[in-house]
Amino acid sequence: MNIPPPLYFTVPDRVKVKKLNQRLAPSGVVLAGNDPEPVDGTVLDSFEDAFRKAGSILVQTGRTLNYIPGNADLIQADCPKDLFRFPESLKEGALRSLVDKLAPLRAMLPKGEVKVTFDTLRLLDDEEKTCCRLVVVTLSNDNGAWTWMKTIPMRGYDDSHTFLGKILEEHAASDMTPQAALNLPVSSYEAKPDIALNPEDPAKKSLCTIVSTFLGVARHNEEGVIADHDTEFLHDYRVSLRKVRSVISLFKGVFDKETDARLKAEFGGIMRETNLLRDRDVYLLAKPDYYALVPPQTHEGLDILFALLKKERRQAHKSVCTMLGSKAYKKQIKALGALFADPGNLVSGPMAEKPSRAFASLLILKRYKKVCKLAGKITTSTPDETIHDLRIQCKKLRYLIEAATPLFDAKAAKKLLKKLKKMQEHLGSFNDQSVQQEALAECLEKYGAKDKKGTLLA
Structure with missing residues (x-):
């Protein structure tokens, strides 16, 4: 039974x-x-x-x-x-x-x-x-x-x-x-929040809505970056600001050229402050993979490498915390948020009043053609820089489609994004390895060829 x-x-x-x-x-x-x-x-x-x-x-x-x-x-x-x-x-x-x-x-x-x-x-x-x-x-x-x-x-x-x-x-x-x-606190955080856009709204209004949303996501991660709970706080912070910078760049003509350049420079400056910390995070997250790739007798060299990377990460995190806690940053990020809260605060470009869906369609098609042209030139002897450029273009296309998804059929957009994400993962893995090779070379320079640690690293 x-x-x-x-x-x-x-x-x-x-x-x-x-x-x-x-x-x-x-x-x-x-x-x-x-x-x-x-x-x-x-x-x-x-x-x-x-x-x-x-x-x-x-x-x-x-x-x-x-x-x-x-x-x-x-x-x-x-x-x-x-x-x-x-x-x-x-x-x-x-x-x-x-x-x-x-x-x-x-x-x-x-x-x-x-x-x-x-x-x-x-x-x-x-x-x-x-x-x-x-x-x-x-x-x-x-x-x-x-x-x-x-x-x-x-x-x-x-x-x-x-x-x-x-x-x-x-x-x-x-x-x-x-x-x-139990009435426990509920997190309101969404890394990819839904954005309400009207296909017929002016492109400028839609762009400001998109930027305000992503800026809010970035700010939601600031405390977590400082507390250093995990690496995803910085990752989400950077991704959100990168999306902001990308959509401003991709929605060409919505703002006047001077405003466009100033905004990209401001967001780019904030991003640069976090570059080293993210690079070291990527390296340290891959630590188990590196130990698995080499025989145990060579692990002493990896021990030295990762000890150095951890030290550099601590210094980089301290620098990022100083930046995020500074009066200058708080004033800057608050001012940027207020700027996009009202489209009237920003000087319009020639494409500002174009219907959002029609304008976004043209942008997506143009970016897609650029990706196809670059991808068609890839061979086994293609330089790392070109592969990196393709990755960036794919990322821009993905951000563009993500931002404009509310203007189109959600199911079709999701299908495209899934394929793009898979391609990006392959390209991202290649780029990470390329960056890590450069980081290893820097480590060797720091220790010097005659140093015992340098010999073990090599």
């Missing part, structure tokens, strides 16, 4: 065993449990609430990390005593893979403190034989409670299991997330 699969339920409250037993009593069964002591727990999630959006919750209780989904099994793993941050601190397993998949490269940040109660109730018949077990995990704080339940059926007691499932279904409520039940 096959044992039926377990059933899963959630309740935006504590489980009221007495109430459940009133419903179970006519069938001659009763739930019996313990009175376990609650333990302290910390709810963790990424900056953009990856677990909340997936309908699950991640809670650390001491040295145990607990992943609690809405309609699947609890997954637990041992973790360090300190607050869990990255999947690398976990042993290989289901939870490590899941965290890495849901929030790649992101640090887990504390979202709130809760009390956690773990209990296993037994469904007993009139002879006090166990017909079924019910695993109960309750999270609670001053704002409320949320409970996850899992039935564990027993062989030969299918009817009891089915009946318990029906009773639990009456009390279940899967439409409320644990974060909502």
Whole structure:
């Protein structure tokens, strides 16, 4: 006889065993449990609430990390005593893979403190034989409670299991997330927010809306860059500003030439301040790959290299923090935000009043032709600089389509963007390796050919 699969339920409250037993009593069964002591727990999630959006919750209780989904099994793993941050601190397993998949490269940040109660109730018949077990995990704080339940059926007691499932279904409520039940803070951050654009609006109005949106995304990441929670804060900050600079450049003729040049120079200047930090981040993120590429006897040289890169990264991060915290930067970025809040603040160019969709269509077609022309010249002997140029052009085309997506069919645009992203990943990998070769050459220069460290690096 096959044992039926377990059933899963959630309740935006504590489980009221007495109430459940009133419903179970006519069938001659009763739930019996313990009175376990609650333990302290910390709810963790990424900056953009990856677990909340997936309908699950991640809670650390001491040295145990607990992943609690809405309609699947609890997954637990041992973790360090300190607050869990990255999947690398976990042993290989289901939870490590899941965290890495849901929030790649992101640090887990504390979202709130809760009390956690773990209990296993037994469904007993009139002879006090166990017909079924019910695993109960309750999270609670001053704002409320949320409970996850899992039935564990027993062989030969299918009817009891089915009946318990029906009773639990009456009390279940899967439409409320644990974060909502506990009134935990919700992140409003979206790396790629929806932008409302009207196809017939003047191009200038649409451009200002796009820039204001991306500028807001960049500013949302400033505190995270300074706190240095993870490398994605800087990455998202840079991507957003790069999009701003790109769309200003690509929407040629919307602003007058002088305004266009001034804006590109301002945003370019801010970007340059973060270049070294991002370069070192890319290198350090690839550290495991480099160790895997070379035999163990050469790892001493890599140890020296990455020690140097870490030192340079610390210095670069300090420099970026100084910039972001300066009065000059705060004044500049605030002024730029105010500038784009009203299109009337910016001097119009000859294309300012063109309908947005028609204008964007021409820009996309022109950029696409440029990419095709460059790509057609690529051979096995093409210089790195040309490959880099193709990557930049592909990136500009992608940013342009992303920014203009609200003006077109979203499904068709998404299909194009997916293909462009895949191509960009290949080109980006090539460029990263090219940049890293240059960085290694710089390291060799710093140590000198006669230095022992230089010899090991070589």
